[in-house]
Amino acid sequence: MTIVHAPFPTAEWWRTAVIYQIYPRSFADGNGDGVGDLPGITARLDHLAALGVDAVWLSPFYRSPQRDAGYDVADYRDVDPLFGTLADADALIARAHALGLRVLVDLVPNHTSSQHAWFQEALAAAPGSPERARYIFRDGRGEHGELPPNNWASIFGGRAWTRVADPRTGAQTGQWYLHLFDSSQPDLDWTNPQVRAEFEDVLRFWLRRGVDGFRVDVAHGLVKAEGLPDWDGQVAMVDGADPGAPEDGATAATDSGPMFDQDGVHDIYRAWRRVLDEFDDGERHARALVAEAWVEPLSRLARYVRDDEMQQAFNFSFLTSKWDAAQYRAVITESLTALDAVGAPATWVLSNHDVVRHTSRLGLAEPGSRPNGLFATDPQPDEALGLRRARAATLLMLALPGSAYVYQGEELGLPEHTTLPDDVREDPAYFRTEHAEAGRDGCRVPLPWEAGAPGFGFSATGATWLPQPSGWAAYAADAQSGVPGSTLEFYRAALRERRERGLGGNGLAWVDGSGPDVVAFRTLGADGRGLVVVANLGSTATPLPAGARVVLSSAPLAADGALPADTTAWIEAERPA
Template sequence: MTIVHEPSATSEWWRTAVIYQVYPRSFADGDGDGVGDLPGITARLPHLAALGVDAVWLSPFYRSPQRDAGYDVADYRDIDPLFGTLADADAMIARAHDLGLKVVVDLVPNHTSSEHAWFQAALAAAPGSPERGRYLFRDGRGHGGVEPPNNWRSVFGGPAWTRVPDGQWYLHLFDSSQPDLDWTNPEVRAEIEDVLRFWLRRGVDGFRIDVAHGLVKEAGLPDWFGTVEMVSGTDPGAPEDGQSPAFGSGPMFDQDGVHEIYRSWRAVLDEFDAGGERRSRALVAEAWVEPLSRLARYVRDDEMQQAFNFSFLTTLWDAAAYRRTITESYAALDAVGAPATWVLSNHDVVRHPSRLGLAVPGSRPNGIFATDPQPDEELGLRRARAATLFMLALPGSAYVYQGEELGLPEHTSLPDDVREDPSYFRTLHEEAGRDGCRVPLPWVAGAPGLGFSPTGRTWLPQPASWAAYAADAQAGVAGSTLELYRAALALRRSLALGAGGLAWLDGFPDDVVAFRTAAAGETGAVVLANLGTTPVALPDGATVLLASADLPGDGTLPADVTVWLEA
C-alpha cells in the first residue's frame, strides 16, 4: 500500500463538494421559446437536490449578443432577456439555497463582447485614448500597418487580431466579437472587482473564472511559434505563422502577473463575512495549465480555492496513466493545501461516454461529425459509468456536467446548418465544434422536445435515441445511470469520501486502478476499476457496496467496471 494523500483536516464546503454544471440554454426552458432560462432552471433544481450534489455552477446568463453562447458579455450586471431577469436570478439563487445548494456563477474577465459599452466607446474614440486603453489595441506591422501586430492565432481558429476602420488592430484570443481586456489598466481591475461585489451581494457562493490563465499577456506581445496540444483537440502541429495556444503555453497565457490579480479578488471575497464568520465563498480557475505544479500556483492559500484538473479529463483509458495523473495531482495540490478537483465532461469537450467509446478511448476530437468514425455507444457508456464511479470516490471535489447523470452521449449527427459554435465557422468548418455536447436535455421520454420546454421547441435538435435516456425513463429504474449517480453520491456523502485520504493498493493487475480511501475516523471504501480486457478476481470475502455494472456472481470484476467494496 502506498499513501499518496492524507485525509482532509478542514471542512470548507468547496473542499469536498460535488458541483453540477448547468449550461443555461440547454438545461430547461420555462417559457417555451426553445432556449433554456432561469425560471426553467429554478423549476428543475429539485432534480439536483435529489441527485445529491452540493452546488450548482451556471455558465453565463449575462446580457450578451450570444456570439459565443454568452461567453461574450455585454453587461456583467444584467441578465440576458433570453434567460430572464435579475428578479429571476434572485429567485433561482434563493430556491437553490432553500434546497441546500450552493450557487457558483461564471465570470468572463479575459474579454468582453464587442457590443459592450466599453468596446463601443473604444471604437468611437481615437488611437491612444483612455477608451482604447481598456483593451489591447495596437498599430499594425508592415507598410501602412496592414499586417497584424504579431502572429498570434485565435483558440477558435484564424488570426487573433481584427483591424478597425482607422487602421489599428485589437486582440481577441477567441472570436473577433470577444476583444481581450488590458489587465494592466487599473480601470479594468476596478470594474471587475465591482462586478464580483455585485453578485456577492446577491448571494452567490462563488465564481468560476473563465480563461483564468489568460488575463495577463507578456509585455510587448511578442511573436510565438510554440508547439502544443490544442485546447479543444489533439492536433500538435505548429504552422509557420503561429499556433493556437493551449495548456498555458506561449506569451498569452499563464503569466506570473495573473496571481496578483487573484490575490486582490480573494480579498474581495473575504470582505463578505457574516457576523465575523467566513461564509466561505470560492473562486474556481478554468486554467488549461501544465505541468500541475504550475496549476497549483492558482490555488495557493491567498488566491483561488479550486482549479479544474484538466490533466485528469484528458487522461486516456489506461490504468497506469490514471494512477500517474492522480498521484501527481495530489502531490502538486497538497503542497499548497488545496483540494484536488476531478472532472470528466463539460460544455467545451465531447461528452465522456462518447470519448470513451472511440477507437482511442478518452481521446478528444474537436467535436464529431456524422461522417467521422462513430463512438461505440454501448461500450462508451459502460466505460463512462466505470470512470464516473472511480472519480466520485476520489478525495476532493468533483464536477458533474448536466446530462452525464443520464449517460447522455455526444450528438454526432447534428445538421451543419444548425451549428452555432464559433470554432466551427472560424476553422472554415473543419472542426465540428462543441454544439454536440450542448444539446437540450431530455426530461420526459414521451413529450415533445423530450420535455425540455412546454412547447416542445429546442434550440438544437435532440437525437431520437435520447428518449431512452430521459430522466423520467430512468428514475426509480434499478441499474439506470441516473440511479447509479444517486447511489454513488449518497454513499460518497455517508462515507465522507470527499474528505478521505488515498492509498494505492498492491496485489492487483496493472490494468486495475485500486485504492483505499477513508476520512479520519471513517471506514471508507476500497475502489477497484478494471480498465483491462479480462475479468479480475475480487478479494476473498469482499462486500460490494456499489458497482458500475452488474457483477457476474463468480467473484470477479469484469472489464470496464468499477466497484466500491467495504473497506
C-alpha cells in the same frame, strides 16, 4: 499500501463539494421559446437536490449578443432577456439556497463582447485614448500597418487580431485589436487599473445578490507577456501534457505561450480573494473562486490555488487522460502531491460544455481521445461501451479526495450528439475553422426530461434550439427515475454513499499488486474506516478480494463474483491492521 494523500479537515464546503454544471441554454426552458432560461432552471432544481449534489455552477446568462453562447458579455450586471431578468436570478438563488444548494456563476474576465459599451467607446476613440487603453489595441506591422502586430492565432481558428476602421476617415486602416477567441470577443488589458476596479465591483454586485462563488473563464489568460512577442506554438481549447512527463519545459503545455499562464495573473486573484473574504459573514472562506486554467504541469496549476488565491482549479489533466490504468494512477498521484503542497483540494472533472461528452470519448476507437467535436461522417463512438466506461470512470472519480464536477446530463448517461446537421451549428469554432472542426454544439444539446413529451419535456412547446436525437427517449429523466440499474439511479446511489462516507475528505493509499490494467486504492477516513476502490480498465475480468462486500459497482459483477472489464467497484474495507 502506499499512502499518497492523508485525510484533511472539511470545514470549508468547497473542499469536498460535488458541483453540477448547468448550461442555461440547454437545461430547461420555462417560456416555450426553445431556449433554456432561469425560470426553467428554478423549476428543475428539485432534480438536483434529489440527485445529491452540493452546488450548481451556471454558465453565462448575462446580456450578450450570443455570438459565443454568452461568453461574449455585453453587460456583466444584467441578465440577458433570452434567459430572464435579475428578479429571475434572485429567485433561482433563493430557491437553490432553500434546497441546500450553493450557487456559483460564471465570470468572463479575459474579454468582453464587441457590443460592450467600453468597446464601442474604444472604436469611436483615437489611438492612445483612455477608452482604447481598456483593451489591447496596437498599431500594425508593415509599411502601412497592414500586417497584424504579431503572429498569434485565435483558439477558434484564424488569426487573433482584427483591424478596425480609422475613426477619422472610416477607412479600414486603423489599429488592430487582440482577440484570443472570436473577433466579437476583444481581450481586455489587465494592466489597466480601471479594468481591475471594474471587475472587483462586478464581483461585489453578484456577491450582494447571494451567489456563493465564481467559476473564472480562461483564468490563465488575463495577463499577456510584455511586448506581445511572436510565438510559433499552437493554442488549443482542449489539450494536455502526458501525466508523468518531466517538468523540464520540453513537454507539451496546455495553451502555453506568451498569452497564457503569466505570473501577473496571481496578483489579480489575490485581490479577488480579498473581495470574497469581505462576504464571509462568519463562515470562513464561504465564497469560492474556481479557475478554468488549462495549465501544465500540475505544479503550475497549483499556483492558482495557493492559500491567498483561488479555492479550486479544474483538473483537466484528469479529464484528458486516456483509458489507461497507468495514466490514471500517474495523474491522480501527481495531482494530489502538487495540491497537497499548497493545502488545496483536488478538483476532478470528466465532462463540460467545451469537450465531447466522456460517454462518447470513452467509446471511440482510441478511448479517451479528444476530438474537437464529431461529425456524422467521422467514425462513431460505441454508445454502449462508452456509457459502460463512463460509469466506471465516474465511480472512480467520486471516490477520490477533493471536489468533483458533474456536467448536466451526464447523470442521465447522455452521449454526444454526433449527427447534428451542419446547418444548425452555432459554435464559432466551426465557422472560424472553415468547417474543419465540428465544435462544441454536440455536447450542448437540450436535455431530455420526459420520454413521451414533445422535445422530451425540455420545453412545453416541444421547441429546442438544437435538435435532440430521437433515441434520447431512453435517456429521459422520467424513464430512469426509480429504475434499478439506470444511470440516474447509479449517480444518486454513488453521491449518497460519497456523502455518507465522507469520501471527499478521505485520504488515499494505493493498493499494491493490483495488476497493470487495474486502478486500486483504499480511501482513508480520519476514523480509520474506508473503502477499497477497484477500477478494471482492461479487457478481461479481474478477481476481487475473497469475501469482499461490494457497496456499489458501475456494472453487474460476473457470475463468479469477478469484476468485469470496464467496471469500477466500491468495496467495504476493514480497518487496516
